[in-house]
Amino acid sequence: MLELVLIKLGGSLITDKNQPYTARLETMQHLVEEISLVRQQNPSLKMIIGNGAGSFGHQSAHKYNTINGVVCDAEKLGFCLVHQDVLDLNVLLAKYFLQAGLPVVSLPPLTMAITHNKKLLKADFSVIENCLQSGLMPLVFGDVVFDKAIGGTILSTDTLLAELAKYFHSQGNYQVRLINAGNYPGVYDQNRQVIPHITPANYSQIKAVIGKSASVDVTGGMIQKVEEFLAISRLGIDCWIIDGNISGNLVKAVLGQPTLGTVIRAF
Ligand SMILES: Nc1ncnc2c1ncn2[C@@H]1O[C@H](COP(=O)(O)OP(=O)(O)OP(=O)(O)O)[C@@H](O)[C@H]1O
Numbered sequence: 534m535l536e537l538v539l540i541k542l543g544g545s546l547i548t549d550k551n552q553p554y555t556a557r558l559e560t561m562q563h564l565v566e567e568i569s570l571v572r573q574q575n576p577s578l579k580m581i582i583g584n585g586a587g588s589f590g591h592q593s594a595h596k597y598n599t600i601n602g603v604v605c606d607a608e609k610l611g612f613c614l615v616h617q618d619v620l621d622l623n624v625l626l627a628k629y630f631l632q633a634g635l636p637v638v639s640l641p642p643l644t645m646a647i648t649h650n651k652k653l654l655k656a657d658f659s660v661i662e663n664c665l666q667s668g669l670m671p672l673v674f675g676d677v678v679f680d681k682a683i684g685g686t687i688l689s690t691d692t693l694l695a696e697l698a699k700y701f702h703s704q705g706n707y708q709v710r711l712i713n714a715g716n717y718p719g720v721y722d723q724n725r726q727v728i729p730h731i732t733p734a735n736y737s738q739i740k741a742v743i744g745k746s747a748s749v750d751v752t753g754g755m756i757q758k759v760e761e762f763l764a765i766s767r768l769g770i771d772c773w774i775i776d777g778n779i780s781g782n783l784v785k786a787v788l789g790q791p792t793l794g795t796v797i798r799a800f
């Protein structure tokens with residue numbers, strides 16, 4: 534069995550979500566160093582990296598209401614501007630990976646996925662497969678996508694990584710896990726204590742305390758994330774939500790060692 538870890542570097546972590554268009558460059562560099570350490574310690578582990586849009590794409594996506602459709606000329610221009618914003622942030626991150634000697638290839642989801650009324654309709658992940666087979670690291674991100682019903686919308690990194698996790702899990706030769714590193718220590722309960730485990734069995738008691746992002750965010754914040762991850766956890770894909778600011782946390786989580794945070798699993 535090959536081990537595949539999908540890693541989301543949250544927009545809340547790699548940008549300051551309360552300051553439009555403000556990247557956290559030192560944090561990016563540090564996260565890249567951690568992923569570099571993982572590769573040194575386990576060269577056979579496959580990784581797919583995804584980065585959130587943070588205070589880049591969420592700003593323009595909010596301004597143009599892109600998630601709800603792309604019909605008029607202003608919305609069409611908005612679609613292109615959002616795409617450019619997510620590319621701009623992704624380029625900053627990609628450069629750190631390449632400087633560290635990690636073979637990442639930036640792959641815009643716009644070119645691989647189509648939705649219908651915001652739900653994934655078709656996806657072609659062959660380029661991601663080819664990357665993994667060639668020993669390269671696919672680097673994806675939340676993006677605009679064409680939508681058969683409403684013209685265009687937003688596909689979040691969380692949704693894309695969950696789809697990719699399902700896709701590779703269904704092939705049967707990968708043991709798949711997902712790690713979400715953010716600017717939060719995990720999922721909080723009503724007393725701001727981190728909930729260690731979320732399962733389909735305890736979710737109904739926890740749900741009420743999980744909400745949207747406090748910043749400009751069009752893709753649903755923590756509640757959307759937890760529900761995406763809960764859905765794939767039912768297939769046996771374990772998902773961790775961890776604090777990416779704590780040095781060494783990402784390395785431990787990706788290598789499968791005990792890590793502080795919230796784990797979402799089937800039981
Ligand atoms: N119970 C909760 N526990 C933790 N965070 C919560 C909770 N309820 C709401 N939130 C909010 O959700 C935010 C996390 O969602 P957000 O989508 O901003 O994260 P991200 O994936 O890192 O960012 P991006 O979407 O830009 O990639 C937190 O910063 C917090 O404001």
Ligand SMILES: C=C(C)CCOP(=O)(O)O
Nearest residue numbers: 585586590675689690752
């Ligand atoms: C806002 C855009 C374009 C992408 C959102 O992706 P996310 O930051 O992973 O939720």
